[in-house]
Structure formats: structure tokens, C-alpha cells
Amino acid sequence: MSLRTSPPEDLVARALDGDRRAVGRLLTLVERGGADAETVASLTQPHAGRAHVVGITGSPGAGKSTLVSQLVAGIVDNGTVPAVLAVDPSSPLTGGAILGDRVRMADVDGVAFIRSVATRGHAGGLALSIPGATRVLDAVGYSPVIIETVGVGQVEVDVTAAADTTVVVVTPGMGDAVQANKAGLLEVADIFVVNKADRPGASDARRDLELMLEFSHVTGQENENYRPPILMTNSLDGDGVAEVLSAIDTHRRFLDDSGERAVRTRRRIRFEIENRLAMAFDVTLAQRLAEPATEALIDRVAQGDLSVVDAAEQLRQMMLGSREN
Amino acid sequence: MDDGLSSGTEAAAPIRVVLTKLGLDGHDRGIKVVARILRDAGMEVVYLGLRQTTDSIVAAAVQEDADAIGLSMHNAGHMTLAPAMLKAMAEAELEIPLVVGGIIPEDDVQSLSDAGVAVVLGPGAPSEEVVNSVRAAVAAA
Amino acid sequence: MTDRPADTTDGAGSSHDREGDEAYQAWREAYDGAKLRDVPFETMSGVPVDPVYGDGPYPGQYPFTRGVHASMYRSRLWTMRMFAGFGTAEDTNGRFKELLAAGGTGLSTAFDMPTLMGRDSDSPWALGEVGRAGVAVDTLADMEDLFADIPLDEVSTSMTINGPAATVMAMYVAVAEANGVERGKLNGTIQNDILKEYQAQKEYIYPPRPSMRIVTDMVKFTTAEMPRWNPISISGYHIREAGSTAAEELAFTLANGFAYVEAALAAGEDINDFGKRLSFFFNSHSDFFEEIGKFRAARRIWARWMKERYGATEERAMLCRFHTQTAGVSLTAQQPEINIARVATQALAAALGGTQSLHTDSFDEALALPTDKAARIALRTQQIVAHETGVTNVADPLGGAPFVEWMTDEMERQAEEIFAHLDNLGNGSILEGVYAGIENGYFVGEIADSAYRFEREVNAGNRIIVGVNDFTEGDDSNPNLLRIDGAVEEYQRKRLDTVKRDRNQAAVDDALARVTADAEDPNVNLMPSIIDAVRTYATEEEIAMAMEKVFGTYVEKAIV
Structure with missing residues (x-):
């Protein structure tokens, strides 16, 4: 039977048996959303929860793909098989995308499981599909699961919310640290990496980060037992990669020992529920707005019989009513 | 059950194509143009770049759950390399179309089709032909 | 005379x-x-x-916009250098001898893809590519066959190879010396332009910096020991073929040239010395006046930079002498015979632009490697330009025409903008700027953008390509194409087996270990140990791997 027409139940069984094609297919179902994605989520959840999830983000050109490929090689050397979700933007005009992160991971793609993910134009969708995809990879035994995103925007903050450990990569001399701060990435960072540390300005970038950490109330300061380290790497020749791996491990142990992992897990569940609901409400809202009753309300506002505020309130009451049925 | 949760993100999913060069041939002008043509037609192109082996291409197509594999060939090696690719795909039970483009003489097109190549795109194939033939091959698979 | x-x-x-x-x-x-x-x-x-x-x-006066010689083609026509090579070394040797018998003095060698990439014919990577796009050279034995019975002190040989250029040049030296010709008498050019490989042609082995060390070693070695040899042919041809604009071809090529100059200066070389032995290789495309402006601007920019920025004092070290090839990418698979007309106008532009040598493409090259007949027509095409059109009677015949002068200035202006960008990227060093542009994808990104823009214009019908998007009726031809049979691959593998069996393996191992050791020490010139290694019949791939152990490999970032 072709995998293309296999029901999710079969695919999950095959994936748990180690069939990589089935894993690939399950990720597609998760990405498409809908009923199949929900089935996959339910079926994989009992098997998930073992993998450490690492988010890696930073501005374009920071050398993340090369760094990830070296981290993956180091992880494989340590005896586990990781998976990577490499997120790249879709074109806002056409919905298409060119996903090129595998090129830099060529030497590890026979061992690790690497999946390129396009944002498909809506951050909300990604906020749903990334936790779902992570759950699949976790369930079938990959660990850690690394989520790599490009850029320093809201998408990155959303995506890294799915991670246990978030690594923010900056490069010297590009004002990366400032950008990361503006985007709110400093609040979510557990580890900072100054990549291309052989370049001029590397120590300036490090100092910028240290200053920003001092002056802002960030994650590390919430917990007196953990302060985000700032590491220097040169992913071209692999300098500092072992230190990043070790820092990820240190953070993992911190999460376990301090009870912070439970806090983060709850936060992640809350975030996923919130996203699912938000998306559902968006859909319901869109449906409601397309109904004739809405048109009638608009007519009344246009004729001056009703205020905009009252029209919106009436619609809200109608929507709440319909949910209660 | 129309609660929105089910229908939330379900939409016509983009076609995913693994696009690559097999072997040593480094002529990548054509493949880069094709990558953009497919992206601009709304497809997701997983670009593997240069110097791939049949094994690395199969591994990528499996992990990416690709709907098709596109190979660009400019080194007159297509009569050896395209069948090698098909063989590797068959061994991995990858039931997706193989699209080959590049400098392919007219005489070889039939042989490649007979061998199982879904689409052969010659030099100067217009964008619509590229897009439509990939769509048709994916739909037929 | x-x-x-x-x-x-x-x-x-x-x-x-x-x-x-x-x-x-x-x-x-x-x-x-x-x-x-x-x-x-x-x-x-x-x-x-x-x-x-x-x-x-x-013409012949600084900044040489109007030509490198006072009398130009009145003294000497451009060299009609036709690139050839296919099948086994023996096959190509036969073609060389025919060329020499017909009065030619310049040999031009194309290598097959495995050879260009430093891979032997028995490598799994070589499958389907042995002897296809050029001649296969695995060991010194192939080079001996390739140049058998050819007087290497009398001919000028051009070898188009980059990644493993040092090994191939070493083999050429070893063959010559085995035949009693001293290396100092060898005359020729090896392309050896590694920077454009990262930008366009993609035939690299190691990362840019160690590759540049090899290039610099070759410059030093030839300056000291092979005074008649041109150690680098700085090539824009492939940049253009990859899709760049004319100005990008001009600017990227000359910037690469500046980078080699800076590397050689840093290694202590005298600019007046090696400056004379740098030559260039450009594309001649279809937009007639743009191409002519590009050629004229190239000479002017190079002379100015060599003199003003790098301090050359001898005029010969400021000359941009160049080879030209018509634009392979302009050839259409549709109605292939009409390519002859394209080649003719491109060849005319090269002549009016003052080229020193010219390769004209064969009309069937959009379909396959050229047949003998198509290659002959291509040669005849440039002979018509040289002998029938009269353009060779007057040096720079278009000089002074307002449009031509404006176009020359415009090409220069666009190129200078790009130099400024690279200079800035490299904090005042073009060499560092070029490294940075390779690393951050600047070059490949610009080239891909230009290629896509052109493609969209053709696709939208805004730019007419005759026979492709207009005037398409009449495409009924089916020309005879050159077929290379698979027997070459088998023959070459067997030959390599025999050579490997008959050689002294201990000597090979020792020689390769020395190559690795020399690669580890940046103060040692790699050429002597590579020459010793090829003499033991170590293979091209073995030598490449001996250096790769130290230098590593290069994977390009995906800039699409």
C-alpha cells in the first residue's frame, strides 16, 4: 500500500517501527493541519516527552546552518540521533519557498533526520505545526530535536516557545545583538552564541550582549541559579562547537534539577492550546463575518441606524451564543 | 463538527520538489532559475545544491516527503546518471516522479521516458512548461 | 612579414x-x-x-582603452585558439597533431569533469563523465600520451583547469623534462583562476584561502622557474555564462585579478614581474556595443588600478591582454543553425574590442559537444571576420564614436561601484572583500538575480530570442550530434589499473606524505613536492586527497 494513501494510524505504527518514509509522511500531515494532524497528535503524544528540544535562531547570514550541522555531527558522535526542523520563510506573494538549509548539512543528512519547513505565510500555522512535528520526531526516538529558524521576528519568538533550550546566534559587527533585543529574543534566550568570532567586532558583540543582560530582566535573572552563557564560535572551522553542546547539556540539567522543566512544559502546553484556540476563533470569526447577518449589520451601520461599536458587540454575542449551542 | 479546530489550517498544500544536481557537474544557472520559477508558481523547493549522490538525494526526498525529484544535467552524463537515480528511487520504494532537465538531445528523450523518467525538459523550456509538467507529473503519480 | x-x-x-x-x-x-x-x-x-x-x-598607450599594441591586427591577427579535448589522451593527441600539421601553434586542452574536480576515472563520482566533456587525465601516463611526439619547446599550450591546476601543471613539467625540454622553455597558460570557481563555475576542491595559497605558490614557482608561462588566466567567461550582466562580468573578473595581485604582493612578489604574466578571459555575448564597451573598459580599468593602486611602473605589467570566447549560453537548441549568425556577430564584437585570441562556439553546442563539421564552421566564422570584413585594418575602429565612448564609460562606472562595495566589504582590501563576497553569497546572489531577471524577460516576451520566443516556425532540423561511446570510460579505468599495478607503491606513499607535510607548512612552496609526486605516477585524486587532509573541502551555501 502506498504511503500516500495510508491512514495516520498505519503511518504512526510504521514510524514507530523505524520507517523514515512514514516519519516524512507524518510530518506532511502535521504541516497540512486538519483532522489527520489531530489524529497524529493524539497517537504520538503517548510516545513523546523524551527528547530535549533545542531552538536555534538568529539573523540571516549568522551561520546557523553550518553551526547546526556541526552540533548535529557532535551529537551523533556522542551516540544519539538528532532531528532538525529547518524553518525558512515562504514568499508572501506566491506562497512558494526555496528551502536551502540542507546544503550546509550535507555531511549529516544520512544520519540525522532533517526536515525543511516553510512558514507558509502564517505564523499561527507554524506555531501549531512546529509543536506537532516536534512531537512526531520525539515520539519516534530522535533526540535532541533541533528547531532552526531564520530571522529575529515574532515567528522566531513563537517557534522557540516550543523549545526547552533556546540558542540565539549573533555575528559581530551587524548590530545583531541590538536587533535580537528589539525582537524580544533576549527574553527567551538560554544560550548566546557569537558566531564568526574570528571577525573584527566579536568582543564588542559579546560586550553588547553582556550589557543588555545586565540591564534587562531576562530569563536568567528570574532564576538565580542560571545565567545565560555567551559563547564564541567559529562554525567555519568548528571552534567552540563542543562548548555549545556542553552548554546545552548544562541547561538541560538545570531544567531537570531546578524544576524549571515542569514550568516550561506547562508554558508550552498553554501556548499550544492558546494557539489552537486562536486559530479556531479566527476561522469562526471569518465564517461569521461572511454570513448574511453580518451584511445586514453593516447595512445598518452604513445607514446610520447603528454604531460600529454596537454592531461589533452584537456579532460577539452571536458568536458566543453559537459556541454555547 | 464545524468548530473551526478541524478546518483551521487545511488548505491546498504546496507541491514539494527536491531539486538538485547529481554527480560532479557544476553548471547551476539552469537549476537556480528553475528553483525560482517553481517557487514563484507557489511550490516549495528543497534545494540540495551541487554534488549529490543518488543516496543523498533519496535520503532528502524521504525526509522531506517530496512530491517529485528534479535533476539538472549539463554534462552529457544523463544516460548513465538518470537510470542510476531511478534505480536508487526504486530500491527505496520512492514512488514519486523524476523530472530531468538540461542539455538532453532529442534522441535521448524517448530512451529516458522508457526508462521511467516522468518529464524531460530540454534547453530553453519556457516557465509555463516547466511548472505545468511538474504539476502534471505530481498529479499523475 | x-x-x-x-x-x-x-x-x-x-x-x-x-x-x-x-x-x-x-x-x-x-x-x-x-x-x-x-x-x-x-x-x-x-x-x-x-x-x-x-x-x-x-592604441598601445596608457590606459590602453584603444588596444594593447600600436599596430594591433596589422601586425598580428588574434590567435584562433579552438578549445578541444575528448575521449582518451591518445584521441586528443591525434587532434593536436592534426592542428599542428595544419599550421597551428597553439594547443588548447579541455579536461573531463572528473579531472577538473580532482577525481580519478575509477572514482564513483566519475560515473558517466569519463572522457565526455574533455580528456581524462589520471596520472602522468595520460599526460605522456596527450603530448606524445609534440615539441613542447615550440608550441604554446593552454590548459583549462583550476582546482587541481598545480598537479596538472606539474605533470606538464614532468613530461617536458622527461623529453629533454627544460621547464624554463615551456610556453603556455594554465587557467588556475580559483576565485571564479566559488562565484560561478563551481569546480573547487578546497576552501578559498588554502586554494589561494596554492595559486600563490604557482605564481611564485613560475615567476622563478618558468618565465614564459602564464600562471593565471583570470576568467569572466564562466561568470557571464552563469548569468551575470556584462558589467558584473567585467567587475567580478577584474576584482578577482586585483585579489590575485594583492595575494602575490603579500607573498613578496614584484608586481612588474608577475603583472606581465597575468592574462584574462572574457565572454563575447550578443549585445554588440555593450560588449565592445566592456572590452575597452577592461583595459582602461586594469591599467589604472595596476599603476595607481598597486604601483606597477612597467607598461607591460598594466596590460589587460585577453582571450575571448563567444557566449555558449546564447546558443539555442531551437533552429540550431542560426547560432552561426550569433557566433559571427559575437566574434565581430570581440575583434572590434581588441581581443588577443578567440574561440568561436559551434552551432550545435546547445545540444551536445561539437561535431568536427560544426567546429570547422566555427573556425571559418572567425576567419571570415579576420580576413574578409576589413575590421583588422584599423586599430580600435570604433574609438571616438560617442555611443561607444559612452558605453565604455558606463561599463567602467558600474564596475567601479562594485569595486567600492568589495573594497568596503574587505576594509580596504579587495582580496578580503572577495573572500567576504564568496562567504556571504554576494557573487552567487547577484549572478542568480541577473540570470532570473533575464529569464523572466524572455519568458514574458519582452526580450526576443529568435527561434525561441518568436520566429519559431521552421524548427525542423535535427543535426547530427557527437556521441562519445562508453568504451572510453572502460578503457580509461583499465589503463589506470595498469598504471597503479606497475608503479612503485612505496615511492608513491612517500611522495604523497611529503605533499601532505608541505601543505601543513604555509612557508613551503607546494610545487616541488607535487612534481615529485606526479613522477611516481601518483594519481591526480591521490594528490588532491593528500592536500585535502590539511585543507578540508568546500560546500557552497545555498544562495538560489
Whole structure:
């Protein structure tokens, strides 16, 4: 039977048996959303929860793909098989995308499981599909699961919310640290990496980060037992990669020992529920707005019989009513 | 059950194509143009770049759950390399179309089709032909 | 060569008053000192023409916009250098001998893809590519066959190879010396332009910096020991083929040239010494005046930068001498015979642009490697330009025309913008700027953007390509194509097996260990140990791997 027409139940069984094609297919179902994605989520959840999830983000050109490929090689050397979700933007005009992160991971793609993910134009969708995809990879035994995103925007903050450990990569001399701060990435960072540390300005970038950490109330300061380290790497020749791996491990142990992992897990569940609901409400809202009753309300506002505020309130009451049925 | 949760993100999913060069041939002008043509037609192109082996291409197509594999060939090696690719795909039970483009003489097109190549795109194939033939091959698979 | 014909005119246009024009007097002196070809310099109707028209600086005068010699093609036509190579070394050797018998003196060698990538014919990577796009060279034994019975002290050999250039040049030296020809007498050019590989052609082995060390070692070695050898041919051809604009081709190529100069200067070389032995290789595409402007601007920019930025004092070290090839990418698979007309206009642009040598493409190259007949037609095409059109009678015949001068200035302006960007990227070093542009994807990104823009214009019908998106009726031809049979691959593998069996393995291992050791020490020139290694019949791939152990490999970032 072709995998293309296999029901999710079969695919999950095959994936748990180690069939990589089935894993690939399950990720597609998760990405498409809908009923199949929900089935996959339910079926994989009992098997998930073992993998450490690492988010890696930073501005374009920071050398993340090369760094990830070296981290993956180091992880494989340590005896586990990781998976990577490499997120790249879709074109806002056409919905298409060119996903090129595998090129830099060529030497590890026979061992690790690497999946390129396009944002498909809506951050909300990604906020749903990334936790779902992570759950699949976790369930079938990959660990850690690394989520790599490009850029320093809201998408990155959303995506890294799915991670246990978030690594923010900056490069010297590009004002990366400032950008990361503006985007709110400093609040979510557990580890900072100054990549291309052989370049001029590397120590300036490090100092910028240290200053920003001092002056802002960030994650590390919430917990007196953990302060985000700032590491220097040169992913071209692999300098500092072992230190990043070790820092990820240190953070993992911190999460376990301090009870912070439970806090983060709850936060992640809350975030996923919130996203699912938000998306559902968006859909319901869109449906409601397309109904004739809405048109009638608009007519009344246009004729001056009703205020905009009252029209919106009436619609809200109608929507709440319909949910209660 | 129309609660929105089910229908939330379900939409016509983009076609995913693994696009690559097999072997040593480094002529990548054509493949880069094709990558953009497919992206601009709304497809997701997983670009593997240069110097791939049949094994690395199969591994990528499996992990990416690709709907098709596109190979660009400019080194007159297509009569050896395209069948090698098909063989590797068959061994991995990858039931997706193989699209080959590049400098392919007219005489070889039939042989490649007979061998199982879904689409052969010659030099100067217009964008619509590229897009439509990939769509048709994916739909037929 | 004969005595000069009675000159009935005074040169440079008789309407000018030449009294007190010192540049003119200097040009006149140079022209008068030059040997001229024994042909009438007049139109086909018998009208005598001057050797140059218009204003100075004249041809052969700084900044050489108007040409590198005072007399240009009146003294010597461009070299008609046709690139050839296929099948086994013996096959190509046969073609070389035919060329020499027909009066040619320049040999041009194309290698197959595995050889270009430093892979042997028995490598799994070589499958399907052995002997296809050029000749296969695995060991010195193949090079011995390739140049068997050819007097290497009399011919000039051009070898188009980059990644493993040092090994192939070492083999050439070893073959010559085994035949009693000293390396100092060898005349030729090896492409060895590694920077454009990262930007366009993608035939690299190691990362940019160690690759540049090899190039610099070759420059030093040839400067010291092979004074008649050109160690780098800085090539824009592939940049253009990959889709760049004319100005990008010009700017990226010259910037690469500046980078080699900076690397050689840093290694302590004398600019007047190695500057003379740098040559260039450009594309001649279809937009006639743009190409001519590009060629003229190339000479002017190079001369100015060599003199003003790098301190060259000898004029010969400021000359941008270049080979040209017509644009392979412009050839269409549709109605292939009409490519002959494209090649003709591109060849004419190269001649009007003052090229030193020219390869004209064969009309069937959009379909396959050229047949003998198609290659002959291509050669005939440039012979028509050289002998029938009369454009060779006058140096820089378009110089002074407002549009041509404007186009030359415009090409220069666009190129200078790009140099400024690279200079800035490299904090005042073009070499560092080029490294940075390779690393951050600048070059490949710009090239891909330009290629896509062109493609969209063609696709939208805004740009007409005859036979492709307009005038398409009549595509009924099915030309005979060259087929290379698979037997070459099998033959070459067997030959490699035999060579490996018969050689002294201990000597090979020792020699390879020395190559690795020398690679580890940046202060040692790699050439001597590579020459010793090829003499043991170590293979090209073995030598490449001996260095790769130290240098690593390069994977390009995906810039699409």
C-alpha cells in the first residue's frame, strides 16, 4: 500500500517501527493541519516527552546552518540521533519557498533526520505545526530535536516557545545583538552564541550582549541559579562547537534539577492550546463575518441606524451564543 | 463538527520538489532559475545544491516527503546518471516522479521516458512548461 | 612579414593637425617600429585606410582603452585558439597533431569533469563523465600520451583547469623534462583562476584561502622557474555564462585579478614581474556595443588600478591582454543553425574590442559537444571576420564614436561601484572583500538575480530570442550530434589499473606524505613536492586527497 494513501494510524505504527518514509509522511500531515494532524497528535503524544528540544535562531547570514550541522555531527558522535526542523520563510506573494538549509548539512543528512519547513505565510500555522512535528520526531526516538529558524521576528519568538533550550546566534559587527533585543529574543534566550568570532567586532558583540543582560530582566535573572552563557564560535572551522553542546547539556540539567522543566512544559502546553484556540476563533470569526447577518449589520451601520461599536458587540454575542449551542 | 479546530489550517498544500544536481557537474544557472520559477508558481523547493549522490538525494526526498525529484544535467552524463537515480528511487520504494532537465538531445528523450523518467525538459523550456509538467507529473503519480 | 607598404596616408585621420600632438608622435614611432602583415591595408574596393583614426591616447598607450599594441591586427591577427579535448589522451593527441600539421601553434586542452574536480576515472563520482566533456587525465601516463611526439619547446599550450591546476601543471613539467625540454622553455597558460570557481563555475576542491595559497605558490614557482608561462588566466567567461550582466562580468573578473595581485604582493612578489604574466578571459555575448564597451573598459580599468593602486611602473605589467570566447549560453537548441549568425556577430564584437585570441562556439553546442563539421564552421566564422570584413585594418575602429565612448564609460562606472562595495566589504582590501563576497553569497546572489531577471524577460516576451520566443516556425532540423561511446570510460579505468599495478607503491606513499607535510607548512612552496609526486605516477585524486587532509573541502551555501 502506498504511503500516500495510508491512514495516520498505519503511518504512526510504521514510524514507530523505524520507517523514515512514514516519519516524512507524518510530518506532511502535521504541516497540512486538519483532522489527520489531530489524529497524529493524539497517537504520538503517548510516545513523546523524551527528547530535549533545542531552538536555534538568529539573523540571516549568522551561520546557523553550518553551526547546526556541526552540533548535529557532535551529537551523533556522542551516540544519539538528532532531528532538525529547518524553518525558512515562504514568499508572501506566491506562497512558494526555496528551502536551502540542507546544503550546509550535507555531511549529516544520512544520519540525522532533517526536515525543511516553510512558514507558509502564517505564523499561527507554524506555531501549531512546529509543536506537532516536534512531537512526531520525539515520539519516534530522535533526540535532541533541533528547531532552526531564520530571522529575529515574532515567528522566531513563537517557534522557540516550543523549545526547552533556546540558542540565539549573533555575528559581530551587524548590530545583531541590538536587533535580537528589539525582537524580544533576549527574553527567551538560554544560550548566546557569537558566531564568526574570528571577525573584527566579536568582543564588542559579546560586550553588547553582556550589557543588555545586565540591564534587562531576562530569563536568567528570574532564576538565580542560571545565567545565560555567551559563547564564541567559529562554525567555519568548528571552534567552540563542543562548548555549545556542553552548554546545552548544562541547561538541560538545570531544567531537570531546578524544576524549571515542569514550568516550561506547562508554558508550552498553554501556548499550544492558546494557539489552537486562536486559530479556531479566527476561522469562526471569518465564517461569521461572511454570513448574511453580518451584511445586514453593516447595512445598518452604513445607514446610520447603528454604531460600529454596537454592531461589533452584537456579532460577539452571536458568536458566543453559537459556541454555547 | 464545524468548530473551526478541524478546518483551521487545511488548505491546498504546496507541491514539494527536491531539486538538485547529481554527480560532479557544476553548471547551476539552469537549476537556480528553475528553483525560482517553481517557487514563484507557489511550490516549495528543497534545494540540495551541487554534488549529490543518488543516496543523498533519496535520503532528502524521504525526509522531506517530496512530491517529485528534479535533476539538472549539463554534462552529457544523463544516460548513465538518470537510470542510476531511478534505480536508487526504486530500491527505496520512492514512488514519486523524476523530472530531468538540461542539455538532453532529442534522441535521448524517448530512451529516458522508457526508462521511467516522468518529464524531460530540454534547453530553453519556457516557465509555463516547466511548472505545468511538474504539476502534471505530481498529479499523475 | 615584409617591409611596410608605401604609406600614402599620415595615419590617425588626415583632417587632424598633428603638429605638437606628442601622443600621436609617440604612437607613430611605435607603429613605425612594428612589423606588419603582408596584406594590403585598404578596403576591398581599393581605398587605402589609416592604421588608426581619432584622438589619443592611441592604441598601445596608457590606459590602453584603444588596444594593447600600436599596430594591433596589422601586425598580428588574434590567435584562433579552438578549445578541444575528448575521449582518451591518445584521441586528443591525434587532434593536436592534426592542428599542428595544419599550421597551428597553439594547443588548447579541455579536461573531463572528473579531472577538473580532482577525481580519478575509477572514482564513483566519475560515473558517466569519463572522457565526455574533455580528456581524462589520471596520472602522468595520460599526460605522456596527450603530448606524445609534440615539441613542447615550440608550441604554446593552454590548459583549462583550476582546482587541481598545480598537479596538472606539474605533470606538464614532468613530461617536458622527461623529453629533454627544460621547464624554463615551456610556453603556455594554465587557467588556475580559483576565485571564479566559488562565484560561478563551481569546480573547487578546497576552501578559498588554502586554494589561494596554492595559486600563490604557482605564481611564485613560475615567476622563478618558468618565465614564459602564464600562471593565471583570470576568467569572466564562466561568470557571464552563469548569468551575470556584462558589467558584473567585467567587475567580478577584474576584482578577482586585483585579489590575485594583492595575494602575490603579500607573498613578496614584484608586481612588474608577475603583472606581465597575468592574462584574462572574457565572454563575447550578443549585445554588440555593450560588449565592445566592456572590452575597452577592461583595459582602461586594469591599467589604472595596476599603476595607481598597486604601483606597477612597467607598461607591460598594466596590460589587460585577453582571450575571448563567444557566449555558449546564447546558443539555442531551437533552429540550431542560426547560432552561426550569433557566433559571427559575437566574434565581430570581440575583434572590434581588441581581443588577443578567440574561440568561436559551434552551432550545435546547445545540444551536445561539437561535431568536427560544426567546429570547422566555427573556425571559418572567425576567419571570415579576420580576413574578409576589413575590421583588422584599423586599430580600435570604433574609438571616438560617442555611443561607444559612452558605453565604455558606463561599463567602467558600474564596475567601479562594485569595486567600492568589495573594497568596503574587505576594509580596504579587495582580496578580503572577495573572500567576504564568496562567504556571504554576494557573487552567487547577484549572478542568480541577473540570470532570473533575464529569464523572466524572455519568458514574458519582452526580450526576443529568435527561434525561441518568436520566429519559431521552421524548427525542423535535427543535426547530427557527437556521441562519445562508453568504451572510453572502460578503457580509461583499465589503463589506470595498469598504471597503479606497475608503479612503485612505496615511492608513491612517500611522495604523497611529503605533499601532505608541505601543505601543513604555509612557508613551503607546494610545487616541488607535487612534481615529485606526479613522477611516481601518483594519481591526480591521490594528490588532491593528500592536500585535502590539511585543507578540508568546500560546500557552497545555498544562495538560489
